[in-house]
Amino acid sequence: MIKPNIPKGMRDFSPVEMGKRNYIFNIIRNSFQKFGFLPLETPAMESLSTLTGKYGDEGDRLIFKVLNSGDFLEKTTLRTDPTKEITVQNVLTQISEKALRYDLTVPFARYVVMHRHEINFPFKRYQIQPVWRADRPQKGRYREFYQCDADIIGSNSLWNEFELIQLLDDVFTRLGLKVVIKINNRKILSGIAEYIGASGSVTDITVAIDKLDKIGKEKVIEELQQKGIMPEAIDKIKPLLDFKPITAIGNETSTYLNELIGNTKIGQKGIDELKVLFEQTTKIPLQTARFEFDLTLARGLNYYTGAIFEVKLNEEKIKFSGSLSGGGRYDDLTGIFGLPNLSGVGISFGADRIYDVLEELQLFPDDRLNHIKVMIANFGSDTTGFCLKLLYTLRQHGIAAIFYPDEVKIKKQFEYAHALKIPFVVIIGEEELKLEKISVKTMSNGHQETVSVNHLLQLLKGTLI
């Protein structure tokens, strides 16, 4: 006998959990559609070459590679070709040519390039699918998890950024979660890098700055030194490390930012973009989300070039450090696939993390989680005919109904209905057959009455109180 198990970081979802997960997905999907995004799905596997090099060295390591089919060892040249050194990289390229998707953005870029002639730009698409990462699982981190992405590609307009901010606000408002939407602009960070004479190290600088709230100012400076940033350059960055998130950009902030970026064109553009978004959010305020500019927000993914977003939980009751959502503008994601100058901006919701947070805050609504409305109890073959007819009628009226299939003790049948949280149980025994009526019990309060079929339909449709 094999002891049943599932691989590390993988999870089953029980019916109860699926009810909760669907609640989240439905809200997100509904918002996506409301904002005019169109659905798209891509396969679980992509060519390995599509994925590698897009997520940095760290990301490449976390891609799940799929072994080639057949006798892949026979086909390798490693044993016959003595000039080829046996390294992980060399072996890998010969035995694996496809991999599980690591996120939804890169497959989307690949799709856009492949279908560029049939797509109407600007293209707004949403995609809700699992992604896989060979990460060490821990709290809030899984090896298989769902991303819910919305991207607009083929438009440079800042209105897209603003729409995504509204979309974030819409989703988290409807989920009942208090969040803060943090925003920054990679152009400002690039401007700073250029000004301090370290343009080549933008990624190193952003990655280091991104760790600020975790490891503190001193350690960030240490890391910058290790990355080979000149001491005088680090001195110029130091004021940035004392930056505290703000909710509006006044004159004081502008002056401060201008000093940090010097006179760099790109830095100035970043500041301008930021100002437009803040102006918009004062004209059309967000429903519940707090909107913050955080100069120290960097985000690791290195394809971002403009605005970057991150959503964090803003609840006093619980601590949850991971981000619930994130995204940004990427100017040239499709360039690597041979389609340059196509700008896009997108966001991604982490459904699994949202689940964990809603669970901890007990914010899942009780209703809607079980969709079965009524169970017809089984009283034996004499009544089965009538029961099945009623079952058919109920379903014709769009009511989710089940018939207890086995002729067992009534007690057991009620226990079953109770365990499944089915709100109504219908009883049809000899007495009911004689009267041509049915008895219906409301499980929440124990009330039971004998009624006509029409009355039952009205009750189950909620038109009776």
Add this chain to the structure above:
RNA sequence: GUAGGUAUAGCUCAGUUGGUUAGAGCAUCAGAUUGUGAUUCUGAGGGUCGUGGGUUCGAGCCCCAUUACUUACCCCA
């Protein structure tokens, strides 16, 4: 990749300086109640104490190894 923690019934966990037959709650099943769940009462089943070795008269407990799980770091949703 680095560093900790945990492993005892289906689940959550007790288990005294190492001492005789390893416990509780929940869950399951049966009954009190032959047409009624959630409450109450009674009873029952369920364990090679993760695995392998060592110390000891004696190990769930101490030591070593190993595996699995888990948390933090790195990175990220």
